[in-house]
Amino acid sequence: MPIKTSDQSFTTRLKESEADKFMQRAVAKAQDAQWDKRTSSREDLGNWPQWRELGEQIRQHVIRYLPDYLERFSNNVEARGGHVFFASTDEEASSYIQQIAVDLDAHHIVKSKSMVTTEIDLDKKLLELPDRTLLESDLAEFILQEDDFDEPTHIVFPTLHKNRDQIQTIFQKIGYTGSNDPQEMARFARKYLRASFLEADMGITGCNFAVAENGLINLVTNEGNADLVMAIPKTQVVVMGMERLVPTMQEAAVLDTMLARSAVGQRMTSYATFCGPAMPDEIDGPENFYVVILDNGRSNALGGQFEQVLQCIRCGACLNVCPVYRHIGGHGYGSIYPGPIGAVLSPVLRGYELFGDLPFASSLCGACSETCPVKIPLHELLIKHRAVMNDRLKLDHSFNNTVMHGIGMATGTPPMFRMALDVDHAMSGAMVKHDAPTVENFSNHNGYFIHAPGMAKGWTDSRDLPRPPKHKENFRSWFKHHQEASHD
C-alpha cells in the first residue's frame, strides 16, 4: 500500500477506530508496558538528556551535509561491488526493483520488515510479475500479508490491532491446525518461513542506518529474519530513505542503542548487523547487492521549517506516549506513518490535501517531543503545519483574528479586563445549562456551557465549559478578601 491507507474521511476513520474496543485496549496495554520498559532502559543507561543531545547532533549534522554523505556512502557501496540507484519517486524505486527481479530471473523473494518498502507499495509491484512468490518474513508483517495485506497500525508493532484468535484464523488459511497460543503459532511461522528462506533467490531489506565511511548497511531486528534475508539469497536489495545516513559505525552504534531503548525498552535488539555485498572469498551473503535511495517527498523538508522531521530514527516512542494514538490507533490516521511522527511527516511527503487533518489529531500536550530520542520538537512542528495550512490554503481566519485581537486588547487593558470580570457571569446566564450536580458535572454547579460560541465551540464540542463564577466568588475577589483578612 502507498503512504495513504484509506479513502475514507478522517471522521469516518475516527468513528471506526472508536468502535474497535480491542484495538483501544491493546494500544493502552502496549503504551503502559512500553512506558515502564522504555523509562527503565533509559535510566539504566544514565545521562539520558546528554545522550539525546548526542543523538540530535548526529542526525542534524547528517541532514545538514546530506548530499556529501550520500556521495561518500554511494562511492563506498560501489567500491565494495554494490550498485546504488537514486530514486526521486516511489514509482521510480519500485520499477527499478521490479526490473532487477526480471533481469536476474529472481522468482522467490523474501523480505524483512521495512516501512519504506511499504511506502513504495513494493510487494504488490513485485507480485505483478508472473511466477513470483514473495513472503514477508517478519512475524507481524507475515500475519498482515496473509490477511490480504492488512495495513499496519504501528511502525514497530504492526499487528497491535489483532488478537490471538484472529491470528489463529489467518494461519488456518495456510494449513495451521494448532491452538491460539502465541508460542505455538510462532513456531508454525518459523517452520513455514524457513522453507521459503532456503529457496529464496532475492532478498529485500530496509535500512536503519547507512554507514557513509564504509558503505555498510546497519539493520536492527529481534527475530533474526533480516539476517537470513541478508545471508541466503544471492541477490539483496536494500531500500532506504535518503536521510538514513550516519558518518561512521560509531554513530550507528550510538543510534542503535537509543533506538532499541526507545522502541522496545531493550539495551540492544537481539540482532544489530552491519552488512554489504559478500566478499569474493565468503561463502554466503549477496553476490548482487543493490541499494535504492529514496526521496519521495523527503526533500520537501530540506532547508525549511520541517527539516527536523528528517532526524527521525523510526523508534515509535512518540506513538507510545500519544493520548490521541491511544484512542484512535494507527488506522485512524490513514497513513502508514501514524502517531505524532506520522502527523508531521505525512503532510511533508504528500501534502495537505491528503493529510491536512493529521496536524489537528493532537492535543499538543508535548509528550511526543519530550520522549523523542533525537529531540524532534514534534508538537511544535504540528503547530507550524497548522499555520502553514492557514496561509497556504488561504483559510479565512479573519474572524478568529478579530476575536483574538479583541481578547488581547481586553486582557491587556486593566479597566476593560476588570469590567469583563464584573459582567461575565451575568452575561453568560442565557447560554448555560443548570443541571443538578452529578459525578459528571460536580465542578459545574454554577452552570456550564454545552454549545459555546466562536472559538470556544471546538472545546464544547467534546467537553463542558464551566460558567464564569459570580464577581464576588472569582479568584481576584477571593484573593483580595484573604489578603485583607491576613492583614487584620
Add this chain to the structure above:
Amino acid sequence: MTEREVFLNHLAEASGRPRHQLVDHPFIPINSLPQTTLSDLSADELLNLAQTRSEALQVEFHLTSQKKLPQVLNVWLKAQQAQNILLPTDPRLSEYGLDQWLAHLTPTPRFWQPNAGRATNLDAASHADAAISVGDYLLAESGTLTVATTRGQGRAFHFLPTHYLSIIPRSHVVPRSYQAMKAYRHALQNGTLQTSNINFISGPSNSGDIEMVLIVGVHGPLTVSYVVIDDA
C-alpha cells in the same frame, strides 16, 4: 550529468546549502559518553556485568578455564541432544586447545567449509541442531556477542542452527559497543580484517508481535549460550 548528480544537486538546492562542505566540517561529537560510559569498571566488574546482562536475555552463561572447556562443551552438546553439530573452520579452535576434543567428538561434526560451495554450507547450517562459534567480543553493557563473517564462519552459521553457543576469551569482554566498534574500524582500515558483515547478537531471537507476548526463538536460534574462557 548522472542520475546521482541530478539527485544530489536537487538536495543541495532544496536545502539552500552548497555541496562538498563536509571536508571542512567533519562530525565532532558533542560529548564522550559512548567511550566513557562503564569505562571505569575493573575486569572483574565487567565480567560480572556481562554475566548479569547476558542472563537477563535468557543466555546460558559459562565461565571456564581453557583446560575445562572441552568438558563444558560436551555437557552443553549433551543437553541439546545434538545429532548434527556445526563448527567453524577457524584457527581459534586450536588456540583454545580444542584439537584433541575435536578429534574425539561424536557424533562427527560438520564444518563451515571455505572451499565448499554455498549450497553445501547452507545445508550444513540448516540441518544443525547445535552450532559452536568463535566470537570476537562480549559487550558487558548489553550482554552482546559480536562476530565478523569470515571464510570459515559465514553469516548463516549464526542464524540457521537450532541451538547456538559462542566461545569468547575473557580478555575480549569490553564495556560496550564503542570499544568493539573501535577495534573493528581499526582492523577494517588497516586491512587486518576483511569482511562484509559484522553481527551483534544479544541472546536468542524473540518477538512480541502476537498480543505483545514475548516469544523466544522465532527465526534465529531457540537458545543461545556464551562460554567465556578465563585467559586473564
